[in-house]
Amino acid sequence: MVSTAMFGIMAMSWDLLVSTGLVSLGQALFFGMGAYIAGYLNHSFGWPFWVTIPIATVGGGLLCTLLLIPVLRLRGIYFAMVTLVLPLVFVRIIEATKIFGGTEGFSGLASFHNIEEELAICLLALLAVLFGFRRLMSTDFGLVLQGIRDNDRAVISSGIDIYWFKAQALFLAGSVGAFAGAVMTHAYMFVGMPVFALDYSILPIAAAVVGGMGTLAGPALGAFILVPLSEALRALGPLRVVFYGIFLVVFTVAIPEGILPYLQRKYHQFERWVDVEA
Amino acid sequence: MDGPYLLEVEQVTKSFGGLRAIDHVSFNLAKGKSLGIIGPNGSGKTTLVNIITGFIRPERGFVRFNDRRITGILPHKIAQLGLSRTFQMARPFYRLPAYKNLVIPLFSPRVKKLVGGKYGDRDATAIDLLEEVGFERDSSVPFKPASVLPHGYLKRLELARCLALRPELIILDELFSGLSMSEVSSTVPIIEKLQVEGKTLIMIEHRLRELFRIVDRVIVLNYGRKIAEGNPKEVMEKREVKEAYLGTE
Numbered sequence: 001m002v003s004t005a006m007f008g009i010m011a012m013s014w015d016l017l018v019s020t021g022l023v024s025l026g027q028a029l030f031f032g033m034g035a036y037i038a039g040y041l042n043h044s045f046g047w048p049f050w051v052t053i054p055i056a057t058v059g060g061g062l063l064c065t066l067l068l069i070p071v072l073r074l075r076g077i078y079f080a081m082v083t084l085v086l087p088l089v090f091v092r093i094i095e096a097t098k099i100f101g102g103t104e105g106f107s108g109l110a111s112f113h114n115i116e117e118e119l120a121i122c123l124l125a126l127l128a129v130l131f132g133f134r135r136l137m138s139t140d141f142g143l144v145l146q147g148i149r150d151n152d153r154a155v156i157s158s159g160i161d162i163y164w165f166k167a168q169a170l171f172l173a174g175s176v177g178a179f180a181g182a183v184m185t186h187a188y189m190f191v192g193m194p195v196f197a198l199d200y201s202i203l204p205i206a207a208a209v210v211g212g213m214g215t216l217a218g219p220a221l222g223a224f225i226l227v228p229l230s231e232a233l234r235a236l237g238p239l240r241v242v243f244y245g246i247f248l249v250v251f252t253v254a255i256p257e258g259i260l261p262y263l264q265r266k267y268h269q270f271e272r273w274v275d276v277e278a
Numbered sequence: 279m280d281g282p283y284l285l286e287v288e289q290v291t292k293s294f295g296g297l298r299a300i301d302h303v304s305f306n307l308a309k310g311k312s313l314g315i316i317g318p319n320g321s322g323k324t325t326l327v328n329i330i331t332g333f334i335r336p337e338r339g340f341v342r343f344n345d346r347r348i349t350g351i352l353p354h355k356i357a358q359l360g361l362s363r364t365f366q367m368a369r370p371f372y373r374l375p376a377y378k379n380l381v382i383p384l385f386s387p388r389v390k391k392l393v394g395g396k397y398g399d400r401d402a403t404a405i406d407l408l409e410e411v412g413f414e415r416d417s418s419v420p421f422k423p424a425s426v427l428p429h430g431y432l433k434r435l436e437l438a439r440c441l442a443l444r445p446e447l448i449i450l451d452e453l454f455s456g457l458s459m460s461e462v463s464s465t466v467p468i469i470e471k472l473q474v475e476g477k478t479l480i481m482i483e484h485r486l487r488e489l490f491r492i493v494d495r496v497i498v499l500n501y502g503r504k505i506a507e508g509n510p511k512e513v514m515e516k517r518e519v520k521e522a523y524l525g526t527e
Contacts, residue, residue, distance in 0.1 A: 140385045140397050143374065147382045150371040157331070157365070158383035159357035159443055214373075 002187045004227040005122035006180040009129050010200065011207035011219030013173040013180075016133055019142075019214055020169040021149035023076060026083030028200035029067075030177025031184075032090060034060035036100055038182035039191030043106040053182040060178025065171045072166045075152070087196040094193055105192025109185060118187055125183070126220065129176050133216050136172075145169055203227070210251055212258025221260055282345070284309040284447055284478050285361075290329055290339035299325045300336070301502040307447075312479040314489045314510070317499035318522055323482045324366060326499070327451050331363050332356040343447070358388040362445030366452045366482075368432035370424035376413065376435055377420045380404035383442035392444055404442070411438045411468055430461040437468070447478045454485045462488055486514075498522065 010027050017024050037056035041047045071082045094100055112118040136142045147155045148162050155162050185191040203226065204219070211222025229247065233240040255262045285307040292300045300322045307313050315323050328334040330341050332353035340349040348356050371379045383389065384400040395403065409415045411434040419427070424435060433453060440448060450469075454462050462485065469492055473479065483489040489496070490510040498506040498513060500522040506513045513519055 140381055140400060143371075143378055143381050144385055146374060147371045147379075150373060151369045153333070154365065154369065154371070154439065155382060156333075156354045157357050157363055158439065159354055159362075159386035159388045160382065161352075161354050 008220040008223035010204040028087040031181040032196040034178025034181030035195040056182035057179040061175030064174035212260035218260035314493040314496035322502040360446035363449040372425040
């Protein structure tokens with residue numbers, strides 16, 4: 001449940017970037033950054049989660065933004081490539097220099113007091129991000145972000161500094177991604193190199209595609225389908241990935257627009273239903 | 279015609295690989311005047327606009343706007359100085375409703391400084407602007423997503439986006455291309471109204487008859503060079519211009 005909510009947040013973080021025209025293949029960068037900051041602070045100073053998670057959220061967002069500012073000029077596939085590579089680079093750096101616990105990571109970290117608290121934090125955060133981001137995208141600020149996606153040159157011609165807006169979007173997306181990482185660190189009481197793994201980059205994208213890109217609620221919904229599905233298929237052993245893959249392919253072919261836009265469309269059709277006499 | 283000029287283009291040169299796209303082009307434009315830029319396809323008209331608006335940096339030469347050198351300044355800063363343009367290809371913010379397309383320029387620091395405006399006010403301003411360029415106020419057109427609007431509306435939406443910035447100098451890059459005769463004749467009065475308001479205009483246009491009704495002076499480009507300048511009638515009589523358009527015998 002906790003990981004489902006966190007993947008939901010990651011998927012919305014990805015969706016926010018896509019709505020700004022930035023395709024990220026490296027959500028793991030945000031996730032891992034938050035996870036390691038929270039883990040390091042807890043391990044070295046013994047700070048409790050209610051200190052480390054906020055610091056990791058803001059700090060992780062800032063670090064990710066600073067790292068990616070030099071490549072904000074890149075568009076589409078070029079930006080995607082850079083984001084794909086960065087988390088992989090971090091894994092190797094940690095492995096080679098043995099900083100932050102090296103291959104061992106930090107274990108025995110402080111956890112939440114009880115499972116109810118953990119769940120409450122996760123679900124509240126999920127809802128806060130969902131409504132916060134949806135509200136944001138309907139403000140004039142959000143319109144500018146969507147304008148950058150549709151036609152960045154026209155936004156420039158409108159006298160708006162698109163790099164400043166892209167950086168702000170990146171900070172927001174990075175922050176909530178880092179938040180998810182920090183929560184997972186405390187939930188698992190462990191942080192290690194796997195937090196930069198490809199899963200954390202790919203699953204949010206899959207969730208967004210299944211749920212419906214650009215709707216924010218869709219990606220969250222997608223995560224609530226995909227993560228439990230992945231767990232349910234665990235019983236199949238090695239064949240799990242095969243069935244999971246088949247599901248994704250069938251789904252993408254059947255409802256390419258995503259579940260949420262599909263349901264919305266069907267609902268509107270239902271609402272305006274009229275019988276046509278032959 | 280002598281200074282003070284609103285826009286001065288001085289010996290501007292730009293090459294793409296071995297191709298001289300713009301070759302030592304100079305011209306001036308006084309405040310409140312209108313200038314046409316014409317020339318065959320590929321003669322460098324749009325490149326010249328891109329240089330003036332800062333999207334392309336020239337190798338040689340410079341552009342001055344309001345006595346300030348703007349070559350080398352980032353394009354969004356140039357736009358904020360009050361130099362606004364339309365794009366030849368009307369590419370709106372497709373997924374946004376037409377009027378929300380205008381909220382983006384209305385959100386720019388320039389407009390905020392000039393007129394202020396809060397979230398919500400901008401929507402009303404946007405709908406007023408759309409009416410000015412001929413969107414029917416009491417219809418659903420301003421609220422439709424830009425992706426479903428026909429070409430004629432997109433071109434006028436592009437014009438409105440340019441005007442939303444409250445520019446001093448307006449550059450229209452082939453505004454009339456792809457418009458029907460009736461759409462053109464309904465757009466011409468909009469532009470004439472801008473002239474009455476004292477706006478300075480540059481128009482790139484292939485529809486010469488309509489262009490010559492609007493502007494008092496034209497420059498002709500061919501292979502990146504300025505081959506003629508003057509009032510429309512005289513210019514079209516020149517041998518170089520006829521050759522550029524019709525070819526040599």
